Amino acid sequence: MRRISAPLRREPGTPGTANTARKWTVQNMTEFRILGSLELNAAGAVHPLRGPKIGKVLALLLVHANQVVDIDTLIEELWDAEPPVTAVSTVRTHVYHLRRRLEQVLGPHEAESMLLTRPPGYLLRLREDQLDADRFARLHREGQTLLGEGRAQDAMDRLDQALGLWRGQVLADVAKGRRLSGQAARLTELRTRCLELRIDAAMRLGRHRELVPDLRDLVAAHPLNEWFHARLIVALNKAGRRGEALRAFHDLRDVLGEELGLEPSDELRRLQRDILIGAEAVPVSAPAGPPRRAARP
Numbered sequence: 001m002r003r004i005s006a007p008l009r010r011e012p013g014t015p016g017t018a019n020t021a022r023k024w025t026v027q028n029m030t031e032f033r034i035l036g037s038l039e040l041n042a043a044g045a046v047h048p049l050r051g052p053k054i055g056k057v058l059a060l061l062l063v064h065a066n067q068v069v070d071i072d073t074l075i076e077e078l079w080d081a082e083p084p085v086t087a088v089s090t091v092r093t094h095v096y097h098l099r100r101r102l103e104q105v106l107g108p109h110e111a112e113s114m115l116l117t118r119p120p121g122y123l124l125r126l127r128e129d130q131l132d133a134d135r136f137a138r139l140h141r142e143g144q145t146l147l148g149e150g151r152a153q154d155a156m157d158r159l160d161q162a163l164g165l166w167r168g169q170v171l172a173d174v175a176k177g178r179r180l181s182g183q184a185a186r187l188t189e190l191r192t193r194c195l196e197l198r199i200d201a202a203m204r205l206g207r208h209r210e211l212v213p214d215l216r217d218l219v220a221a222h223p224l225n226e227w228f229h230a231r232l233i234v235a236l237n238k239a240g241r242r243g244e245a246l247r248a249f250h251d252l253r254d255v256l257g258e259e260l261g262l263e264p265s266d267e268l269r270r271l272q273r274d275i276l277i278g279a280e281a282v283p284v285s286a287p288a289g290p291p292r293r294a295a296r297p
Contacts, residue, residue, distance in 0.1 A: 030106055032062050033132045035187070036167025038174050040105060047105045052175060053078060054101070057094045059174050061115075061124035063183040065131055070121035077177040095122055133187055136165045140194045147201055156201040162194050192222075199231050208238040223255050226265050233268070237275050245275055
């Protein structure tokens with residue numbers, strides 16, 4: 001998964017005791033990562049888990065951290081509609097081995113306080129920022145708030161930190177059932193929203209020329225996302241590349257017509273008209289919703 005390009009980045013925040021303390025704490029605490037492959041990081045080292053089922057159990061407990069996950073939910077995720085007759089005892093065995101692995105890595109005391117048996121299931125107790133997905137969500141919220149306050153540079157810094165936590169697809173090495181697939185889809189959608197906010201912040205700072213390569217990548221990865229197309233068209237036009245901006249509009253119209261039998265949205269058609277007459281081409285300020293869908297004729 002490609003991250004946003006480096007030229008637009010600078011070190012986030014300013015030096016200070018609070019920032020330094022937070023950075024030190026995050027680097028030295030036990031950390032679980034799901035924004036990519038499933039990882040347990042402790043004392044600066046990645047510790048592998050043994051067995052796909054154990055990894056799946058851990059993944060489900062992580063996406064529901066600090067909540068009780070009942071045994072029926074674990075059984076559904078592990079075996080879908082065809083659990084074995086020994087499903088309950090097998091789940092307990094997987095949790096036992098997960099607890100032993102946590103003890104090996106973290107020590108008995110921390111493992112015991114982290115993975116708890118709570119009828120009718122189990123609870124994984126995590127502290128703030130101990131899961132990369134939670135840290136991503138927090139940074140995303142902070143960036144959104146800063147952008148709403150008109151602090152575009154601070155917002156972009158915070159959103160860059162959030163996007164920098166992604167190492168690939170959510171739980172890339174875990175065979176996901178229905179529950180985990182739903183959580184992965186939710187986080188992926190939140191990442192798209194974070195990208196949209198980050199682009200909005202960069203445009204407010206007038207960095208249209210620098211955005212063009214990233215927007216081309218995003219359009220290629222999300223060919224039906226009209227919001228990304230609109231920003232590419234505006235960025236090209238403001239970079240003095242009017243012909244390429246019009247070509248980008250025609251490319252979108254071709255894709256929508258071939259894939260969905262649709263015409264570009266009113267916003268896109270307005271952008272095309274503004275470029276043709278030499279008017280100021282400005283997209284709507286707020287990121288749009290999901291791309292429109294239509295049944296094939």
